[in-house]
Amino acid sequence: MLEFLSANWNDLLVKTWEHFYISLAAIILGVIVAVPLGILLSRVPKFAGRFISFIGILQTIPSLAILAFFIPILGVGKLPAIVALFFYSLLPILRNTYIGVQGVNDSVIEAGKGMGMNDWQSIIKMELPLSLPVIMAGIRLSTVYLIGWATLASFIGGGGLGDFIFDGLNLYQPALIVAGTVPATILAVIADRSLAVVENKLTPEGLKDSYNAV
Amino acid sequence: MLEFKHVYKKYADGTVAVKDLNLKINKGEFVCFIGPSGCGKTTTMKMINRLIDVTEGTILVDGKDITNQDPVQLRRSIGYVIQQIGLMPxxxxxxxxxxxxxxxxxxxEKKDRRAHELLxxxxxxxxxxxxxxxxxxGGQQQRIGVLRALAVNPPLILMDEPFGALDPITRDSLQEEFKKLQRELDKTIIFVTHDMDEALKLADKIVIMRSGEIVQADTPDEILRNPANEFVEEFLGRERLIQGKPDVTxxxxxxxxxxxxxxxxTPLKEAVSLMRDRRVDSLLVVDEDNVLKGFFDIEMVxxxxxxxxxxxxxxxxxVFSVAEDSLLRETVHKILRRGMKYVPVVDDHKHLKGIVTRxxxxxxxxxxxxxxGTEMEENSRVME
Structure with a gap:
């Protein structure tokens, strides 16, 4: 094992970086799209239900198939991998944003409106901070899933730790499989923990006590 | 200050929440809107700061039609306290x-100063x-909710059952505190409630509503004295009307x-024997026209x-006396506070008409x- 590590050390670092990079790009895109979309959906609750179940259907398409679908459109490499993973990140973030914003106490919203907040101020000053713990939970869930699924990127030439795993499968070398799996797991754990720290930083002081109590 | 002119609120499904509402509210008045749930009292209030838009008619705040104003600016100029407190957690x-x-x-620094002042x-x-x-x-939170409405010193404050969620003791003390505050700050208050005791306690004017219409709008005394119809009587409750009676007796x-x-x-001797005969310890002195001149009691004799x-x-x-038409509750108050045994009742020309004793x-x-309460007149005649 040590022998293997010393021989492939360099390769392992590069693949881990690739893996991290693909996942991160996808998740950032997901946040940029899904959070505003979730807030928008909370303004039209009638339409929101249908829209979210439609995204849910997209999610049920096997990930391998999605990756394959993107080959004719975007070719092979990192870009189609990132785009495909981005679609998978959407649902948890979107749903949590929608539920989080919907769940903000109506009386608080009414008070804000009655005080003279416009829509923008209502979102920035009340709805986002108050739903942040729920939104962050969606982002964390998405991130952990995505780091797992990013191994599939290797199928369409996206690189990442998936390369080790598939090589190991093809060549029947368990050491390679382990070398792909363990760093991916560690990556997922680190990402989850870091996001927990971020969440704690971003959660407004006033919510922390009541939140921890739950 | 605030005027409703033929205001209607109709919803798309045909329900009419408010029907031809006309009302004028003066500066510094404390007005309670009261009625059973669904009577349109909250709708009426929310139309003032345009949380709900008027279907027909006009609402004037300080003479200006609110529909011509930007709703966000309008709301910032009107204080608002809601039922569930609604503080930003x-x-x-x-x-x-x-x-x-x-x-x-x-x-x-201006915000800082204001926050300290208000607290x-x-x-x-x-x-x-x-x-x-x-x-x-809860009580402290609602105090803050009230302060928040006062922050930019708006002349008009809307309150939607602000004390409804509090326990009775806290509610009572907050009501008193708030009434005092309102008098000091001279604000116009629109206060929605379903609690008649609260309305009677706080309001200068009570507006009783039923199915979108005003049934009666008057001072608490006037409503207790002359309920407009059976609905008002029923809403006030029999108990309150009886309680209210001494108020207007x-x-x-x-x-x-x-x-x-x-x-x-009259010679003193004769007077003393009259006292003995009638078993009283003091006598009122009148002249031949029955005008009250004075009194004396057994101790002075x-x-x-x-x-x-x-x-x-x-x-x-x-000699301290009261007029025939003075209110009983004030007379009672005077008798008790001055520790008097009785008080003579006189007409405008000081003619003695009667007496109220302990x-x-x-x-x-x-x-x-x-x-x-209806027997009281006969009873008091039989007395003494």
């Missing part, structure tokens, strides 16, 4: 209090400014019309019986508790 008490100031982009109004220590709403009790209705009197220039021969020399001329009051209390 993620903001400190200070940030909550000066929220409207923040929206109006007040400088930091003093409700006698809460300054360290609360940096706490969060969930660290406060005049002295004339309950006084004893045959006080024991002596004419001026004891002290001076050797020096005087006629009642005029003995009597105390400085025994009359005892009878009245008896009737209020056990009787239905």
């Amino acid at each position: 993620h903001m400190t008490i200070k940030e909550n209090i000066v929220l409207v100031g923040t929206l109006l982009k007040w400088p930091e 003093k109004l409700v006698d809460m220590p300054e360290e609360y400014l940096d706490r969060y709403p969930h660290e406060l009790s 005049t002295v004339k209705q309950i006084m004893s019309t045959s006080p024991v009197t002596v004419q001026t220039a 004891n002290l001076n019986h050797k020096k005087v021969t006629i009642v005029d020399e003995l009597m105390e001329t400085n 025994a009359t009051l005892a009878n009245l209390v008896y009737d209020t508790i056990w009787g239905d």
Whole structure:
């Protein structure tokens, strides 16, 4: 094992970086799209239900198939991998944003409106901070899933730790499989923990006590 | 200050929440809207700051039609306190209090000063400014909710059952505190409630609504005295109407019309024997036209019986009396506070008409508790 590590050390670092990079790009895109979309959906609750179940259907398409679908459109490499993973990140973030914003106490919203907040101020000053713990939970869930699924990127030439795993499968070398799996797991754990720290930083002081109590 | 002119609120499904509402509210008035749920009282209030838009008619605030104003600006100029308090859980008490100031982009030191000023109004220590709403009790939270509405000193404040969610004791003290505050600050208050006791306690004017229409709009006294119809009576409740009765009973209705009197220039000896015969310890002195001149009691007789021969020399001329049409509750108050045994009742020209004694009051209390209040007149006549 040590022998293997010393021989492939360099390769392992590069693949881990690739893996991290693909996942991160996808998740950032997901946040940029899904959070505003979730807030928008909370303004039209009638339409929101249908829209979210439609995204849910997209999610049920096997990930391998999605990756394959993107080959004719975007070719092979990192870009189609990132785009495909981005679609998978959407649902948890979107749903949590929608539920989080919907769940903000109506009386608080009414008070804000009655005080003279416009829509923008209502979102920035009340709805986002108050739903942040729920939104962050969606982002964390998405991130952990995505780091797992990013191994599939290797199928369409996206690189990442998936390369080790598939090589190991093809060549029947368990050491390679382990070398792909363990760093991916560690990556997922680190990402989850870091996001927990971020969440704690971003959660407004006033919510922390009541939140921890739950 | 605030005027409703033929205001209607109709919803798309055909329900009419408010029907042809006309009402004028003066500056500094405390107006309670009251009625069963679904009577349109909250809708009426929310139309003022355009949380709900008027379908037909106009609402004028300070003479200006609210539909011509930007709703966001309008709301910032009107204080608003809601039922479930609605403090921002993620903001400190200070940030909550000066929220409207923040929206109006007040400088930091101005907000700071205002928050300190306001917190003093409700006698809460300054360290609360940096706490969060969930660290406060319900009563304290609603105090902050009220302060928040006062922050930018709006002349008009809307309150939607603000004390409804509090326990009775806290509610009571907050009501008193708030009424005091309102008098000091001279604000116009629109207060929605379903609690008649609250309305009677706080309001200068009560607006009773049913299915979108005003049934009666008047002062609490006037509503208790002359309920517009059965609905109002029922809404007030039988108990309150009986309780309300002494409030509007005049002295004339309950006084004893045959006080024991002596004419001026009556010899003292004769007066004393009259006292003994009628078993009273004091006498009212009147002249031949029955004009009240004074009084004396048995103690004064004891002290001076050797020096005087006629009642005029003995009597105390400085006698406290009340008019026939003065309210009973005020008279009771005076009797109790001055520790008097009785008070003579006179007409405009000081003619003696009757007397209210402590025994009359005892009878009245008896009737209020056990009787239905209608017997009290007969009872007090039989007395003495």
